Amino acid sequence: MQTTRILYIEDSPNSRLLIRRILERDGFEVHEAEDGVSGIEKAKAVRPDLILVDMHIPELDGFATATRLKGFPQFRETPIVAITGKAAEGVRERALSAGCDGFLTKPVFSKEFSRRIAGFLGGERETLEPWAGSGYLKEYSRHLVDQLADSRQQLHEHGQQMENMCNGIIWSLTNALDQKDPYTAGHSARVTQLALAIGRRMGLGSEDLMTVARGAQLHDVGKVVIDLGFINKPGKLSDKEWGLMKKHPSIGASILAPLCFLHREIQIVAHHHERWEGRGYPDGLAGEELDLLTCIVSAADSFDAMTSGRCYRPETMDLATVAHEFERCRGTQFHPDVADIVVNLITKNEVPCLAKAMAKPSLTVVA
Numbered sequence: 409m410q411t412t413r414i415l416y417i418e419d420s421p422n423s424r425l426l427i428r429r430i431l432e433r434d435g436f437e438v439h440e441a442e443d444g445v446s447g448i449e450k451a452k453a454v455r456p457d458l459i460l461v462d463m464h465i466p467e468l469d470g471f472a473t474a475t476r477l478k479g480f481p482q483f484r485e486t487p488i489v490a491i492t493g494k495a496a497e498g499v500r501e502r503a504l505s506a507g508c509d510g511f512l513t514k515p516v517f518s519k520e521f522s523r524r525i526a527g528f529l530g531g532e533r534e535t536l537e538p539w540a541g542s543g544y545l546k547e548y549s550r551h552l553v554d555q556l557a558d559s560r561q562q563l564h565e566h567g568q569q570m571e572n573m574c575n576g577i578i579w580s581l582t583n584a585l586d587q588k589d590p591y592t593a594g595h596s597a598r599v600t601q602l603a604l605a606i607g608r609r610m611g612l613g614s615e616d617l618m619t620v621a622r623g624a625q626l627h628d629v630g631k632v633v634i635d636l637g638f639i640n641k642p643g644k645l646s647d648k649e650w651g652l653m654k655k656h657p658s659i660g661a662s663i664l665a666p667l668c669f670l671h672r673e674i675q676i677v678a679h680h681h682e683r684w685e686g687r688g689y690p691d692g693l694a695g696e697e698l699d700l701l702t703c704i705v706s707a708a709d710s711f712d713a714m715t716s717g718r719c720y721r722p723e724t725m726d727l728a729t730v731a732h733e734f735e736r737c738r739g740t741q742f743h744p745d746v747a748d749i750v751v752n753l754i755t756k757n758e759v760p761c762l763a764k765a766m767a768k769p770s771l772t773v774v775a
């Protein structure tokens with residue numbers, strides 16, 4: 409014969425021990441959980457014949473736990489019995505409004521307790537008196553809405569903390585790159601500002617703009633692990649040196665790979681040297697194979713390379729020449745729409761952040 413299973417959700421170890429002794433003496437199989445969330449998981453795992461729940465438990469209180477459990481089809485007929493030591497006025501009615509089928513108070517007297525448990529297992533149910541029903545239901549609904557609002561606020565705060573942490577990681581990585589190669593220090597910050605200006609002009613939403621900002625900030629992170637000694641030598645790079653340079657997008661993507669929540673930014677890092685007509689590296693992606701956000705960062709990167717110069721390419725271009733270059737390479741190197749926006753920004757003298765400042769970039773974006 410199968411034993412009758414009872415789940416007791418209660419945070420006090422003493423109360424759990426006492427009730428367990430009484431129930432086991434009566435031949436029941438007892439399972440325990442110490443808070444509402446783990447209680448619901450335990451209920452799904454053991455499929456109890458009756459659930460006893462304390463009203464004052466952590467994570468999810470007893471009222472919300474009963475409501476949640478009754479929402480699952482498998483527990484709709486399972487008796488859920490509230491048990492509490494603080495039986496203030498209205499607690500019983502709130503417990504029944506929340507979905508409990510019975511209400512017991514502590515201290516527990518074993519004979520009476522066993523008789524009530526047997527009664528609930530046999531089909532006994534407590535119901536709300538008609539005069540009490542709607543008032544307590546309304547109050548309980550208000551209580552649930554308040555809890556929901558609190559939970560949303562907590563989620564929002566956690567999200568904010570995560571975002572700050574993420575921005576801190578990005579800043580540390582780009583700072584490491586700037587420290588390693590002072591010649592290009594500030595490059596990532598300038599690319600970020602221009603990429604954001606292009607993105608805003610293209611009407612991107614705030615989430616896409618944040619992705620553009622992070623991708624731009626990180627786009628050259630692969631250079632952190634490449635020996636860049638050759639970059640600062642005068643003259644052209646050899647084929648071998650270019651071969652090494654060309655590895656930085658893939659290396660950057662593999663550095664960031666464990667941060668899977670940055671998957672869109674990783675695509676930008678991996679493909680910021682691809683070209684619209686498909687002659688870029690590392691994968692030779694072309695046209696619509698390229699994500700718009702990647703094309704934006706790629707254009708901003710090229711703009712900064714044209715206006716900043718390098719040891720191996722010391723000459724810099726004035727803005728009129730840069731605009732001409734973007735018109736010339738529209739649809740070959742650059743996404744046509746992105747190239748048009750860059751030319752437009754130059755023409756209207758709206759290119760941001762041309763000063764080669766080393767200021768810490770803000771990753772807070774406004775659409």
Ligand SMILES: [Fe+2]
Nearest residue numbers: 627628680681
């Ligand atoms: Fe790069």
